Amino acid sequence: xxxxxxxxxxxxxxxxxxxxxxxRHMINIxxxxxxxxxPEERWPRPERDIGFDLDSYNVIRxxxxxxxxxxxxxxxCERVCPVQCIKIVTTKAETKGEDLPDIGHTGIxxxxxxxALIVSRFDIxxxxxxxxxxxxxxxxxxxxxxxxxxxxxxxPIDYEFSQYDRNDLIYKFAKDVDDxxxxxxxxxxxx
Amino acid sequence: xxxxxxxxWFPFGTEWPVLTFVTAVIICALPVFLxxxxxxxxAIYAELKISSFMQDKVGPMGQGVGLHAWKFGILQPVADxxxxxxxxxxxxxLADKKLFVMAPFIxxxxxxxSFAALPFGQNIIIADMNxxxxxILAVGSLSVxxxxxxxxxxxxxxxxxxxxxxAAQIISYEIxxxxxxxxxxxxxxxxxxxxxxxxxxxxxxxxxxNWIIFNNPFSFIAFFIFFISGVAECNRxxxxxxxxxxxxxxxxxxxxxxxxxxxxxxSEYAEMFVISAxxxxxxxxxxxxxxxxxxxxxxxxxxxxxxxSLSLIFLMIWFRWTLPRLRVDQLMSIxxxxxxxxxxxxxxxxGIWSLLVG
Numbered sequence: 001x002x003x004x005x006x007x008x009x010x011x012x013x014x015x016x017x018x019x020x021x022x023x024r025h026m027i028n029i030x031x032x033x034x035x036x037x038x039p040e041e042r043w044p045r046p047e048r049d050i051g052f053d054l055d056s057y058n059v060i061r062x063x064x065x066x067x068x069x070x071x072x073x074x075x076x077c078e079r080v081c082p083v084q085c086i087k088i089v090t091t092k093a094e095t096k097g098e099d100l101p102d103i104g105h106t107g108i109x110x111x112x113x114x115x116a117l118i119v120s121r122f123d124i125x126x127x128x129x130x131x132x133x134x135x136x137x138x139x140x141x142x143x144x145x146x147x148x149x150x151x152x153x154x155x156p157i158d159y160e161f162s163q164y165d166r167n168d169l170i171y172k173f174a175k176d177v178d179d180x181x182x183x184x185x186x187x188x189x190x191x
Numbered sequence: 192x193x194x195x196x197x198x199x200w201f202p203f204g205t206e207w208p209v210l211t212f213v214t215a216v217i218i219c220a221l222p223v224f225l226x227x228x229x230x231x232x233x234a235i236y237a238e239l240k241i242s243s244f245m246q247d248k249v250g251p252m253g254q255g256v257g258l259h260a261w262k263f264g265i266l267q268p269v270a271d272x273x274x275x276x277x278x279x280x281x282x283x284x285l286a287d288k289k290l291f292v293m294a295p296f297i298x299x300x301x302x303x304x305s306f307a308a309l310p311f312g313q314n315i316i317i318a319d320m321n322x323x324x325x326x327i328l329a330v331g332s333l334s335v336x337x338x339x340x341x342x343x344x345x346x347x348x349x350x351x352x353x354x355x356x357x358a359a360q361i362i363s364y365e366i367x368x369x370x371x372x373x374x375x376x377x378x379x380x381x382x383x384x385x386x387x388x389x390x391x392x393x394x395x396x397x398x399x400x401n402w403i404i405f406n407n408p409f410s411f412i413a414f415f416i417f418f419i420s421g422v423a424e425c426n427r428x429x430x431x432x433x434x435x436x437x438x439x440x441x442x443x444x445x446x447x448x449x450x451x452x453x454x455x456x457x458s459e460y461a462e463m464f465v466i467s468a469x470x471x472x473x474x475x476x477x478x479x480x481x482x483x484x485x486x487x488x489x490x491x492x493x494x495x496x497x498x499x500s501l502s503l504i505f506l507m508i509w510f511r512w513t514l515p516r517l518r519v520d521q522l523m524s525i526x527x528x529x530x531x532x533x534x535x536x537x538x539x540x541x542g543i544w545s546l547l548v549g
Contacts, residue, residue: 004528015514018514019509019510021513022245026244026245029244032247033248033249034247034248035247037252
């Protein structure tokens with residue numbers, strides 16, 4: 001009989017104890033919050049210390065980025081891509097190595113090469129990209145690279161690039177200029 | 192009763208008896224249905240938010256595309272309801288189709304017709320029957336049939352288990368709930384809902400409100416027995432073994448989707464309100480103000496009634512997010528070994544009390 005009533009007493013007291021705990025948590029919601037509203041708030045990225053410098057990496061697999069001002073339109077990255085996710089369209093410029101400000105074309109790359117081609121389309125479909133890094137090696141101007149890692153001085157790392165629409169994963173790096181403007185500068189020999 | 196009054200009030204009542212009757216019934220039923228729908232949205236939102244707060248989360252905050260859940264996710268239950276309405280209504284091939292289609296409506300009707308006798312205010316009651324509380328207890332049991340039908344007709348082992356467990360649970364817990372109500376009826380001497388509330392007006396020694404829960408120690412215990420049995424009848428955690436996500440997927444509702452699942456969901460929340468409303472009526476003074484003579488006019492009656500009911504619903508939500516699920520044998524032993532003897536002693540005690548004091 002004692003056990004029976006003791007059991008009831010223990011049940012009631014432990015229920016009250018548990019409910020007071022949940023009540024305390026409910027009242028202190030803004031203080032002890034354990035979740036983050038992800039896209040607006042993020043956890044700070046921890047400092048990395050894995051024994052060697054960031055520059056000692058030679059490969060990082062994140063998002064592809066192109067410095068379009070340095071691109072000479074040689075199509076080497078397009079040809080080497082195993083999944084054909086890079087699409088480049090070039091037209092031959094009228095003059096070699098001259099700036100064309102109204103279509104945003106720079107004549108000379110940062111390596112000093114004179115550009116002979118106008119890159120009117122440079123699309124990378126990141127939904128198809130297999131992150132093999134093969135397009136990075138042949139580039140003569142080192143203008144296509146993965147963001148972050150050893151390239152973090154050129155472009156900060158970007159590994160969170162999910163989109164609501166698959167078409168938004170096609171990154172368009174070429175300057176957005178309509179074809180009529182470009183056609184003014186196209187070499188007359190080809191015309 | 193409201194329907195009879197409406198029929199008498201209609202000028203063409205004698206010429207079109209059927210039309211008049213249907214119109215009068217719809218006039219009474221439509222506000223109740225709208226009330227259940229709106230209240231369910233509020234309750235679902237409250238449940239989402241309170242559960243999150245108790246677990247140190249923030250709950251729905253309006254992230255996402257398309258229909259944004261607005262500020263603090265206020266439109267989240269609306270989005271959920273829209274999703275359930277738009278979803279495909281799947282009926283399994285091997286299900287007993289007629290029963291499968293019928294089950295959600297029986298469950299919902301069980302919860303819905305209880306609202307006919309709920310006293311929302313001094314004058315706001317659809318049917319003030321002289322057997323009001325008996326009627327509510329009687330039609331409340333209707334939902335068991337629906338849940339058993341759902342479990343049986345789904346032709347699925349989880350559903351069948353869920354249905355059987357639910358039936359065993361609801362039928363068992365109706366006994367202590369009914370016995371607690373009997374002790375109240377012994378005190379008040381009436382089965383009418385308004386009569387029970389009118390018994391509770393005034394104060395005890397000018398301090399405490401003259402609610403039945405404060406009337407004597409036996410009715411104080413009876414309130415907790417009734418309320419916990421009510422939570423068990425709603426199949427809510429900690430008594431949710433019929434649904435038991437980790438064991439039975441969703442119990443009797445496993446095969447349901449879309450609108451039919453929404454009806455089960457709606458009736459669960461409606462039943463929660465019914466249980467709270469009975470507890471408020473029978474123990475907490477119904478539409479009486481807690482302070483005698485303070486805001487006690489007929490308009491404020493609705494406010495007090497809703498306030499008390501919603502606090503009890505908050506208590507149910509609080510229970511749910513605090514206590515773990517009981518095992519089947521624990522559930523049955525609480526009912527038969529604790530609640531039943533205590534409620535029998537209560538009846539005896541209330542009888543002695545009203546003989547000596549009352």
